[in-house]
Amino acid sequence: MKLTLKIWRQANTEDQGRFISYSVDDVSSDSSFLEMLDLLNEQLVAKGEEPVAFDHDCREGICGMCSLRINGLAHGPERATTVCQLHMRSFQDGDTITIEPWRAAPFPVVKDLVVDRSSFDAIIQSGGFITARTGSAQDANSILVPKCDADTAMDAAACIGCGACVAACKNASAMLFVAAKAAHLNTLPQGQAEKDRRVLKMVSTMDEAGFGNCTNYGECEAVCPKEISLDFIAKLNRDYGKASIKAFLSGSDE
Amino acid sequence: MAITGLIMVGFVLFHMLGNLQMFQGPDAINTYAHFLKTLPPAVMWGGRLFLLAAAGVHVATAISLTRENCKACPTDPGVKERVQATLSSKTMALSGSILLFFIVFHILHFTTHTIFPVYKTFMTDLDGQQVYDVYSMVIYGFSNAWIATFYIIAMGLLCMHLSHGVSSMFQSLGLRNNYWRKTFDIFAALYGWVIFIGFVSNPAAVLLSEYTSLNIFPVQDVLLRLS
Numbered sequence: 315m316k317l318t319l320k321i322w323r324q325a326n327t328e329d330q331g332r333f334i335s336y337s338v339d340d341v342s343s344d345s346s347f348l349e350m351l352d353l354l355n356e357q358l359v360a361k362g363e364e365p366v367a368f369d370h371d372c373r374e375g376i377c378g379m380c381s382l383r384i385n386g387l388a389h390g391p392e393r394a395t396t397v398c399q400l401h402m403r404s405f406q407d408g409d410t411i412t413i414e415p416w417r418a419a420p421f422p423v424v425k426d427l428v429v430d431r432s433s434f435d436a437i438i439q440s441g442g443f444i445t446a447r448t449g450s451a452q453d454a455n456s457i458l459v460p461k462c463d464a465d466t467a468m469d470a471a472a473c474i475g476c477g478a479c480v481a482a483c484k485n486a487s488a489m490l491f492v493a494a495k496a497a498h499l500n501t502l503p504q505g506q507a508e509k510d511r512r513v514l515k516m517v518s519t520m521d522e523a524g525f526g527n528c529t530n531y532g533e534c535e536a537v538c539p540k541e542i543s544l545d546f547i548a549k550l551n552r553d554y555g556k557a558s559i560k561a562f563l564s565g566s567d568e
Numbered sequence: 569m570a571i572t573g574l575i576m577v578g579f580v581l582f583h584m585l586g587n588l589q590m591f592q593g594p595d596a597i598n599t600y601a602h603f604l605k606t607l608p609p610a611v612m613w614g615g616r617l618f619l620l621a622a623a624g625v626h627v628a629t630a631i632s633l634t635r636e637n638c639k640a641c642p643t644d645p646g647v648k649e650r651v652q653a654t655l656s657s658k659t660m661a662l663s664g665s666i667l668l669f670f671i672v673f674h675i676l677h678f679t680t681h682t683i684f685p686v687y688k689t690f691m692t693d694l695d696g697q698q699v700y701d702v703y704s705m706v707i708y709g710f711s712n713a714w715i716a717t718f719y720i721i722a723m724g725l726l727c728m729h730l731s732h733g734v735s736s737m738f739q740s741l742g743l744r745n746n747y748w749r750k751t752f753d754i755f756a757a758l759y760g761w762v763i764f765i766g767f768v769s770n771p772a773a774v775l776l777s778e779y780t781s782l783n784i785f786p787v788q789d790v791l792l793r794l795s
Contacts, residue, residue: 412647529657
């Protein structure tokens, strides 16, 4: 395959950034999208040019590092697929492909296609955990979890924190991410003790980080590589409402 | 947003049902209008202020939400494709702004008669009592094709606004789940259409009576009597 790539190049956070066109030849339709970018970078390095910076790690679709907007869609044209699992057979010979970083105020561009997603880490640190004694493991099955709850928690826990939901949202809202992370723990018995505090803290950290608001637009769900459902956002709203009322009645913010 | 929306969603349904009394003839709508206008002032003004407050809070939260959203989304020089967002959901701010303008126009037009002060003079006899002639006012008002068309377009936008807004309401209040999702979405779309057809029936019937051989309302009689 012969392709024309329109890639966003930006030297650092302060740089204005611009699209630059490159052409790559001899791309195998069996190669992954990231392997195609590797090929381009090898060519750039051979010519003495700066390679294109992009995030990647496991290349198995489970780490959440890859983060490209391809032809206007987060993670490209295939549904329920991360960029690393996207293959060049999804494109045609001679195509022009536009490649951009996630764009959202809380995700500043570090370089080229790499964005800083540490605002997600801040959200997790504020409540995406359970406080448990560490040390020797408990007996198996000492806490019983109904199968349907375990399944729901697992569906939520599938979130890999890539940030495609934010990138696809016209409001740069992180609601789907926060909803998945909160629902994962709020559904399980182990997460009940800190449920209210978790929801309030994670939502307030999300707002402080400068993410936008959810207007029930649904694009996040459409691009999510793990197919996290909007129903989790409804659950987050429900849990947040309950926690806020309890906090108001008890006069504390936890 | 959801709670103030819910208040107005309830109001438009009653407003629409009230309007349908136009089809039962002049006495039905005039009796209804007279009943509303002679409610105890506390009830009437309480209701009006309650609705005004709901609308005010709805607009204020919409503006603050949009502001925050604009801040979160920096100018995007690239391309952005949409997969499943509906046209209604993408145009909430636009449809809402036009509806706000419409509501102000509508109140100045049919409630306070500020736009056409001649409306103030329409009176009729109801069971020996002189009451305001809403029936003739509506027919006279909609006999102007421009105004009737504006009302019909505004109601189309209301239908769009509701079809996204009503289903969003359930989501924002946390009531939606996998089991109820489809039902809520269908209910919202249906609600939007019912409101649209109910409201549009009046201006559409006046226009049809005026410009075609259909004779739903006595448009010519009303125009002759009032001019």
